[in-house]
Amino acid sequence: MEKNYIPELEQIVNPEDVITSFEERLTYSYDSTRLEYMPDVVVKVQTAEQVSRIMKLANDYKIPVTPRGAATGLSGGCLCVNGGISLVMVEMNKILDINPIDLLATVEAGVITENVGKAVEHLNLFYPPDPGSMKSSTIGGNIAENAGGLRGLKYGVTKDYVNSIEIVLPTGEIVNMGSNTVKAVTGYNLVDLICGSEGTLGIITKATLGLLPVPADRVSILAFFKDMTDAAKTVRDIVAEGVITATLEIVDKVTINAIEDFLKIGLDRTVGAMLLIEVDGQKGAVEIEADIVLKVCKSNNALSVREAKSAQERDKLWEARRAALSSLSRIRPSTILEDATVQRSKMVDLINAVNEIAQKYKMMIGTFGHAGDGNLHPTILTDLRIPEEAEKTEKVIEEIFKATIALGGTLSGEHGIGITKAQYLKLELSRPVYDLMGKIKSAFDPNNILNPEKMKCIWSA
């Protein structure tokens, strides 16, 4: 640290919210990746005004600032690559307003995702985006990553529910963007620009989010197949039959076994793939759609298919799906969760490509994901402490991304680029588009102090 700006930070927030001790900073040097970068100082904020003053100070001293939500990010976004300030948003956690007439909730950025839904359930409303991490992730982190979830196929992702936001610009001004009207086309769509900007363009301090009425009925269906190909064809055919299910999740054999080892809920270990499907809507309509789903499963050679018999069984099935990553991570010391996404029609090809790569490198890969969205999570089970395995893992990741791009897909469906995928950006973005992104970044952040080094492409490598 060249200049001692700590006393000035202590005048902006409570001195106990400025953390400088090595031991405490260590906690903030990690997120949910395997990476570690130590911040010079950790600052917990409670108001947008504090964030604004910190950004002005950071510009004066040219200190990097990295916003941090719950650190559940899977691309290293909240890590302080260049040191500087780790700006902790989790204490800005008030639900400010619920408006059942206009179906809106206004919340501070540090509110835990699940708590938005809990705050409106008594009104028979729900907040649709449901990332697997919803019990701990924050709304600010969800907006920054444009988080998706299990309900993405029918209900969309975070950006589809962000009406307006308050952000602090990297230069310190507090500004409001968007509108809480149903329609709004005034000016550029800056809210959508901030959604998915990974904390590089502004610090989200407040958001007004859209809500929906809870569907009257829902049915969960569990189907087992001999392999992933039959399961993936079923996904394609369900949508082709005109049924947009609320969720349509795929789980492969490796993951089924890992979940069963962990939760012991009686999943069939002999099968090659499992689909977890939920249909929701009005009562009669749900019955008709569930029938279509059952028929499509059978016509694609399902080994068995059935509806959950009770709400408890339904909840147990979804709990099993949400435990996929934690179950896999018990198998080997290192778990690398990838996020490859293709069109639904190309999912069979992507699954085949991942299998071929796994065989070529003799690497264990468990695959599960939001099949309805074509968003797969091939999860590489490895040991990065062993240099040969680490090298092999890098090659596997690169080949998965190359296959994804060759199929017309994208590097990330929901976890973002951050630092973990920066080296692959050039596979997908053209130079003019990347340069345009750089100009947008400079317009927001002339001193490049907000979350530097993220989404940064290395063209020469």
Ligand SMILES: Cc1cc2nc3c(=O)[nH]c(=O)nc-3n(C[C@H](O)[C@H](O)[C@H](O)COP(=O)(O)OP(=O)(O)OC[C@H]3O[C@@H](n4cnc5c(N)ncnc54)[C@H](O)[C@@H]3O)c2cc1C
């Ligand atoms: C078990 C598990 C399951 C997951 N499941 C899903 C899933 O289903 N779908 C999905 O999309 N993701 C999933 N994720 C990834 C992760 O939860 C999401 O990316 C989430 O949106 C991150 O929120 P966070 O509050 O933890 O943010 P952090 O990890 O703290 O930060 C993520 C990024 O957001 C920025 N940021 C945080 N707060 C703000 C703010 N207020 N203003 C500006 N920038 C900010 C950070 O700088 C960083 O770049 C999962 C992660 C885990 C560990």
